[in-house]
Amino acid sequence: MEELLIRLSSLPGVTGSFFVGDDSSFVSQSLSSSFVQENAKRAVMVLAQTFEALSQVAQFKINRMMVNTGGSRLFIRRSDKGFLNLLTDITADVSVIDSALDGALKEMLIMAQQPAPAPVPEQAQPAPEISANENIRKALDIVKSYKLAGGRGTIESWFANAFLSGGAGGSNEEWTATPLHGDILVVQYRLLRPRQDPLIYQFEVDAAKQDIVRGINNNAIELLDFSSKEKSASAAPAKKAARPKARKPAKSREVPILPLPDAPAAGGSEQDPTGFENPSADSSEQVKYLKAQESDEELF
Known part of the structure; x- marks a missing residue:
C-alpha cells in the first residue's frame, strides 16, 4: 500500500x-x-x-x-x-x-x-526499482523521439527549435516521467519562462508498447492532433480522374434526299404531246407566222 x-x-x-x-x-x-x-x-x-x-x-x-x-x-x-x-x-x-x-x-x-508473497532475499529487492527506473527512461525516450508530421522532426527537436533557439531569453526546459499504473506513465515537459507562467505539455505513454497513448492537456492534444491529421492526409489515396463518357453521335437534322425516279425503259409507251416538240422535217403541218401590222391605220 x-x-x-x-x-x-x-x-x-x-x-x-x-x-x-x-x-x-x-x-x-x-x-x-x-x-x-x-x-x-x-x-x-x-x-x-x-x-x-x-x-x-x-x-x-x-x-x-x-x-x-x-x-x-x-x-x-x-x-x-x-x-x-x-x-x-x-x-x-x-x-x-x-x-x-x-x-x-x-x-x-x-x-x-493473490496469496501473501514468500520472503524475498535482500539481494532481489532492488529489482522493482530498476524496472520502474527503466520504464521512466523508456517513456522519456518515447516522447522525445516521437516524430511529428509535416517535416517538423521529433518532439524534442521541435521544442528546442520553437522555444529555445535564438533569443530564448533565459527559458529553461524540464522533462519528468511519473508512473501511473503498470507500464502506463505520464511524461511532462515544462518550459520555464521569466515573468511568465510555465508552458506545460503532458503525454500518457505506454512503455510496453513504446508509443504515446494520448495527449493529456490541451497543448499536447493540439500537437498530436496536428500530426495525426497530416499523416491521415498523406496516407489517403489520390482519387482517380473520372474518365469522360463517350458521347453518342448526334442524329443529323438534315432533310433526307429522296431518290430520283427511275429512267423510262427503252421502247416504252410514248408520252402525251405537250405542243412544244420540234416538228419533224417531213411533217405536213407547218407552223405559220403572222406578221404584225406596222401601224393602226393599216388595220382599217
Whole structure:
C-alpha cells in the first residue's frame, strides 16, 4: 500500500495521499505536518455514510467522489477494504488523477486476491526499482523521439527549435516521467519562462508498447492532433480522374434526299404531246407566222 501511495503522491499537482481502512487502519504519504490523522479518519467515516445515503437515493452504488476544499481538491474512491484518498491543488489534471486512481484500485484488487508473497532475499529487492527506473527512461525516450508530421522532426527537436533557439531569453526546459499504473506513465515537459507562467505539455505513454497513448492537456492534444491529421492526409489515396463518357453521335437534322425516279425503259409507251416538240422535217403541218401590222391605220 505504501508503494502505491508513493506513486500517487508523485503525480503533478498531488499534495498528499492516504488510505482509511474499514478496520480504522490509516496509511498516508506526503501529507503536511498540519494534517490531523484523527480528523481525516472521522471525515472519511462521515463521507462513507454519505456514500451509502446517496446510493440509496440514486438507487445505484456510488463509489467515487470529489470535494472542493477552498483552493484544493479531495478525490475519494471506495475500495473493497476502505477508502483511497488523494489531495491535490488546482493545477492537477482531473483526467490524470481519475486514471491513476482507477489503476490503483485495480492493483489493490489484484493484491487482495493473490496469496501473501514468500520472503524475498535482500539481494532481489532492488529489482522493482530498476524496472520502474527503466520504464521512466523508456517513456522519456518515447516522447522525445516521437516524430511529428509535416517535416517538423521529433518532439524534442521541435521544442528546442520553437522555444529555445535564438533569443530564448533565459527559458529553461524540464522533462519528468511519473508512473501511473503498470507500464502506463505520464511524461511532462515544462518550459520555464521569466515573468511568465510555465508552458506545460503532458503525454500518457505506454512503455510496453513504446508509443504515446494520448495527449493529456490541451497543448499536447493540439500537437498530436496536428500530426495525426497530416499523416491521415498523406496516407489517403489520390482519387482517380473520372474518365469522360463517350458521347453518342448526334442524329443529323438534315432533310433526307429522296431518290430520283427511275429512267423510262427503252421502247416504252410514248408520252402525251405537250405542243412544244420540234416538228419533224417531213411533217405536213407547218407552223405559220403572222406578221404584225406596222401601224393602226393599216388595220382599217
